[in-house]
Amino acid sequence: MTSNEANGSSKRVAVYGAGGHTGRFVVAELLRRGLDVVAVARDAAKLDPLLQSSDRVAVRAATVDDGGSLDRAFDGVTVVINCAGPFLDTAGPVASAALRVGAHYLDVTAEQPSARATIDTFGAIAGEAGLVVMPAMGFYGGLGDLLATAAMGDWDAADEIRIGIALDSWHPTAGTRITGERNQARRQVVSQGSLVPVTLPPREMDWEFPAPVLVRPVVEVPFSEIVTISSHLRAAELHNYLSRNALEDVRSDATPAPKPTDETGRSAQRFLVEAVASKGGIVRRVAVRGRDIYAFSAPLVCEAAARLLDHRAETGGAMAPGAMFEPIEFLAALESADSDFRIIQR
Incomplete structure (x- = not known):
């Protein structure tokens, strides 16, 4: 136990991959x-x-090939957020350990096979x-799911x-490039x-x-929103499109990693979904609309984690964001958490 753990809380959130690009944003948002x-x-x-000196942070080491280290790292937490890709390699061990210690599990995967495997393996x-298992609660996945659910409104099915x-x-970050190479499905x-x-x-x-x-x-x-949306919304056709310039960027080896433009580490990148x-x-x-797809995953997944801290056991299982949360109310909460984020209803 580190000195930081002496001030432990009964409702703590663990971030696996806390030293990564997205993980650092997530830790900062939780704090x-x-x-x-x-x-x-x-x-x-x-x-x-x-982090080592903060009295609000306990620092622990664990690896996905050592289940015991994960159990010890997650001991005493209520929610585990997995930010370490490729999720095809990390989601199974991290979700399994989270459930063993009695914690909810969230991740930010954009990988369809990982999201599907997490739902199928750990839902029951x-x-x-x-407990709740919610994969793909990031920019790719959770955001599209919430928007689709909001657009559906009171419809029980859609044509498209x-x-x-x-x-x-x-x-792309180094992690995005590694994940792309790993995920060939x-x-x-x-x-x-x-x-x-x-x-x-x-x-x-x-x-x-x-x-x-x-x-x-x-x-x-x-991306992974196809998996989450199809798990709870009925549509004859469900498709996902990305702007061509972004696809060309991520496919080019010459495209550099994100460059921080302020003290929070955010880049200047803008998105509209x-x-x-x-x-x-x-x-x-x-x-x-908002700014920085990696940084934005932090308020998105942290809002879900904060709500799960007070979750009642009657609605456990593998859950899509739109199936568990009222989407417009959830998105409105993100406007309060992120000054660059805005809802545009047409």
Whole structure:
């Protein structure tokens, strides 16, 4: 036990991968919310020295190939947030350890196979324990799921749900590049009511986004929101599109990593995400805009974690964000947590 753990709380949040790019944003956001944090890394000595000295942070070391180290790291926490990719390698061990110690599990994966495996493997176990397992609670995954649920409103089914993601640039982290190399599975979409492999070559179209983005060429690139949305919303067609310029950025070896532009470490990157639901000729749209896709995952997943600290056991299991939280109210809470984030309803 470190000296920081002497002031332990009964409601602490563990962050696995606390030393990574997204993990650092998540730890900072939890502390901003006044929550006690257990910062977990493979090598705790490499964590920010400020964490080592904070009386709100306990620092612990653990690796995914040592289940005992994970159990010890998560002992006494209420929620575990996994920020360490590739999630195909980390989600299983980290989620398993979280459930063993009686903690809820969240991650920020964009990987469809990882999100699906987490739901299939741990949903029933979590439900029996009154715990929540929620993969893909990040920019890719959770945000699109909340927007799609908001666009659906009171509909019990839709003819089509489309998610459009416009980025002014995508400077990938080293972790994003490693994850892309690790995840070679064929991506899936919903067509004619069933999950099927995405069409190759992928569909392209011009998407008319709200101002200030307006018309942008997009390419079909399904992320983990396809898995989460299809787990609780019914649509004959479900597709996800990414602006072509962002896809070209992330595919280029010459694109540099994100560059911090302020004291928080955020980059200047801007995003706009829109969900469009259609049924019988009626179209509903909900969109949001914000800054830095990696940094934004922090208020998103931390808002979910904060709500799970007071979660009641009757609604355990594998949960999609839109199935568990009222989406517009949740998104409105993010506006309060992130000054760059805004809801745009059309």
